[in-house]
Amino acid sequence: MNTLFATTSRGFEELLKTELTELGAISCKVVQGGVHFNGDDETLYRALLWSRLASRILLPIASGKIYSDLDLYSLVTAQNWTAFFDEKSRFLVDFNGTNREIRHSQFGAMRVKDGIVDHFERQGKARPDVDKQDPDIRIHAYLHREDLILSLDLSGEALHMRGYREDTGKAPLRETLAAAIVLRSGWKKGTPLVDPMCGSGTLLIEAAQMEAKIAPQLHRLRWGFDFWKGHNQIAWEKVKTEAIQLAEQTVVEIQPHFYGYDVDSYVIQKAKRNAKNAGVAHLIQFKPLDVAALDNPVNTLGTVICNPPYGERLGSTPELVALYSVLGYRLKNRFMGWNVSIFSSDSALLDCLRLRSHRQFKAKNGPLDCVQKNYHISDKLKANDNKNEELPESAVEIATSPQVAIDFANRLQKNIKKIEKWATQQGLDAYRLYDADLPEYNLAVDRYADHIVIQEYAAPKNIDENKARQRLLDAVNATLSVTGIKTDKLILKVRQKQKGTNQYEKLANKGDYFYVNEYGAKLWVNLTDYLDTGLFLDHRLTRKMLGEMAANKDFLNLFAYTGSATVHAALGGAKSTTTVDMSNTYLNWVEQNLLLNDITGKQHKLIQADCLQWLAECTEQFDLIFVDPPTFSNSKRMKDNWDVQRDHIDLMTSLKKILRSDGVIVFSNNKRGFKMNLDSLTELKLSAVEISHKTIPLDFERNKQIHNCWLIRHQ
Incomplete structure (x- = not known):
């Protein structure tokens, strides 16, 4: 013994x-x-x-x-x-x-x-x-x-190393942990098991091997007892032979009822290879599918099991809120009567499912404290009498749920019909689809090519936080359904009133850049790493105007951000461009935008500096100056703090010195209620004409005060 x-x-x-x-x-x-x-x-x-x-x-x-x-x-x-x-x-x-x-x-x-x-x-x-x-x-x-x-x-290599995983997706579960999740899920052998975000398939493979009575180490070639003098070869061969015979006998008796989906088709191919190595490929149906399109593959009751991404895998990105929200909606509307078991490290994300768990288990996934929650989906779906025939076909299903924002969905669809046709005619890939049109849904929805960015404005203090969060999740569901995009193409951001340089602080480090088209210019955007995306959509017409004004001009872009205005000016035939910004990150972005548009040469200068200090020392002259300063800044790298209302005349005083006699300053800012000090401008012998109404594009026409814009010249 x-x-x-x-x-x-x-x-x-x-x-x-x-x-x-x-x-x-x-x-x-x-x-x-x-x-x-x-x-x-x-x-x-x-x-x-x-x-x-x-x-x-x-x-x-x-x-x-x-x-x-x-x-x-x-x-x-x-x-x-x-x-x-x-x-x-x-x-x-x-x-x-x-x-x-x-x-x-x-x-x-x-x-x-x-x-x-x-x-x-x-x-x-x-x-x-x-x-x-x-x-x-x-x-x-x-x-x-x-x-x-x-x-x-006596094990040799750890027993979680089953040997069937050639390759995995990001943050794979250990096989032992996956087996424990399956055992705790409440799944019963012989019933369907669905994993809507299966990754490399570990949960389903472990479950399929359990049902097929395949010993998890059946194909292991090396053991810790191979060179142990106490090894009993006869007993070992007996146990292994019994396991082989049991697997061969059982595996042919089982009907396939395991289903694995993942938005990443490359990962699905990995899962198929892993299942083949594990001897259960014929039992599991894998196919690429976004969770927003998740449907019930069978008519009988079963179990949904899932290890969705959470902070450690993708970074604590707000779009995970959308993913969990959509998963919860699909479960409630497609898997009525089923059991559901979800494993995650983030209880707040599990709350986004809007399901009430009846049992939960704690576990570790590497260093992460995780929880597995089990749910039962009611087999009664409450019908919503407020169905609306104006909903698009892709969004009809959401009208049956009291959770989803019908009014929001209708307004978004109406805007899409109007704006997307216009954007196509204009040659635009990036534009706003919704901007707090309805007071109940205080958010903006922007399209960037095949991505959607939802920006939530901070709710007023008198609005219940839970109610505001719920409306946001409903709007996310409706946006996914109306637009038909995949969940991994939706980015969710919480917008709050920013102070100083907070708007430039880094949120993540994904490095996911792609370019969009704007009136013939190509411009890089990054939707995940910063609060802003690298492109201010409301200034689109201003940039177009600068391009039309820039031919044969020496152009200055001050407070340049990512240099989209410089790109338009250069494409418009500017003789030279000078781009100044305090941030090295954004100047690198400017450089990449110029290269993307084949704009090269010494005549295009990039300068990293405190813009106000550089301006005070500048001796060059310019024909066309674009200045779009922040509303307020107290950056440590600036000599003094900055307030656009208080300091705009000092700025104009400095700009006048470098503006040629027939030159033009295009001055823009986003301060609501900004008042140009016309009397002080007159004293400087400068004249100003407001053109704000001409620079607000169709997709921002509801918000006449999104920005203000002025043309300023020598008198």
């Missing part, structure tokens, strides 16, 4: 105890991180071959108190290592834990290694070699305070 210990992730100990008992283990005792158990040789090999939850199966050799490194060395050398393996076997020591004397696990591993090889020498044997890459024998040492346990690791 062998005394053994199976390690597992914390929280899975009771599950593992049940599993080991079913495999024939006796005297099972749960401790933190594993289960002590007894079993004969066949039980030992059955645990190794069949356990879906154990990380390793250990054979304890010795234990003792460790108060110094000498105690550790003495305990190790006292063991009869030659009874476990011979000197020709290469070995490795895995040391876990520290105490006041053994402060580093590497030092502990070295002392155990020293004790083992010295024991062999004392027995007149050669010193066995250490092999960190491909050892024949693994020694496991666990130190907790003063207590040390030495064990022989």
Whole structure:
């Protein structure tokens, strides 16, 4: 009879105890991180071959108190290592834990290694070699305070390494964790199992192997017991032969009822290869599908299981709110009567499902604290009598749900019909579709080519936060349905009143850039890394006008941001362009915009500087100046703070000095209620004509105060 210990992730100990008992283990005792158990040789090999939850199966050799490194060395050398393996076997020591004397696990591993090889020498044997890459024998040492346990690791490589995964998507689940999620999901063998965001297919593969009675380690070629002198080859061959026969007998009896979907078709191909390697490819139907198009593949009841992306995988991006919201909507409207089990590290995202869980489990996914919540979808869908025939065909389904914003959907569809036709005629890829048209839905919806950006304006303080959040989620659902875009093409941002340079702070580091077309210009945008996208859509007509004015002119773009105005001026035939901004990030962006449009040459200068300080020192002259300063700035890199209302006359005083006699300043800003100080301009012998109404495009016509724009000349 062998005394053994199976390690597992914390929280899975009771599950593992049940599993080991079913495999024939006796005297099972749960401790933190594993289960002590007894079993004969066949039980030992059955645990190794069949356990879906154990990380390793250990054979304890010795234990003792460790108060110094000498105690550790003495305990190790006292063991009869030659009874476990011979000197020709290469070995490795895995040391876990520290105490006041053994402060580093590497030092502990070295002392155990020293004790083992010295024991062999004392027995007149050669010193066995250490092999960190491909050892024949693994020694496991666990130190907790003063207590040390030495064990022989009979697993070899960790048991979560099943061998069927050639390749995975981002942030794959360990196979042992996936098996635990399946076991806790409430799924019953013989019933359908659907994973709407399956990634590399691990959850479905683990479940399919359970139903097909395929031992998870059936195809493992190397074991930790291969060079163990206590290995019972007869018992091992019996256990393995039984497993092979059971798999061959069962797998042909099962009808396929596993369904895996993912928006990434490349990942789906990986999942298919993994399923083939695992021997269950014929049981699982994989296909690329966005969660917004998720539908029930069968007529019988079953279980939806899912490990959706969360912060650690994609970065804590707001668009995950949209993803979870849409998933919850599709589940409630397509899987009535089904059980659902979702695993995530973010409880706030799980709240976006708007489902009430009846059971939940805590677990670790690497360093992340995660939770698995189980739900039951009601088989009664409340009908909404407020169906509206104006909804587009793609959005008709959302009218049946009281959660979804019917009025918002109708308004968005109406705007799309009007604006997208106009945008196509104008040669525009980026434009606004909705801008707080309805007071209940205080947000903006912008299209950037095949992407949609939803920007939520901060709700007034008198609006309940939960109600505002709910309206946002409803609007997200409606936008996805009306526009028909995939969830991974929707970006959600929360807009708040910005102070100083907050609008330029980095939100993420994805580096997802693509370009859009605007009146013949190509302009790079980034929808995820910054609060702004690199292109102010409301200034589109101003940029077009600058291009038309710039022929044979020396052009200055001050407070240039990403230089879209410079691109238009250069394409319009400017003799030279000078682009000034304090941010090196944005000047790099300007450079890439110029290169994208084949604009090169020394006549196009990029200058990183405090714009006001540079202006005070500038000795050049310009024919056309575009200045679009921030409303307010207190950047540490600026000499003084800036307020456009207070300081615009000082700015004009400096600009006048570098403006040629027949030159023009195009002055724009976004301060609501801005008042041009015409009297002070007159004193400067400058004249100003407001052209704001001519520079607000069709998609911003509802908001006449989105910006103001002036032409300023010498009198």
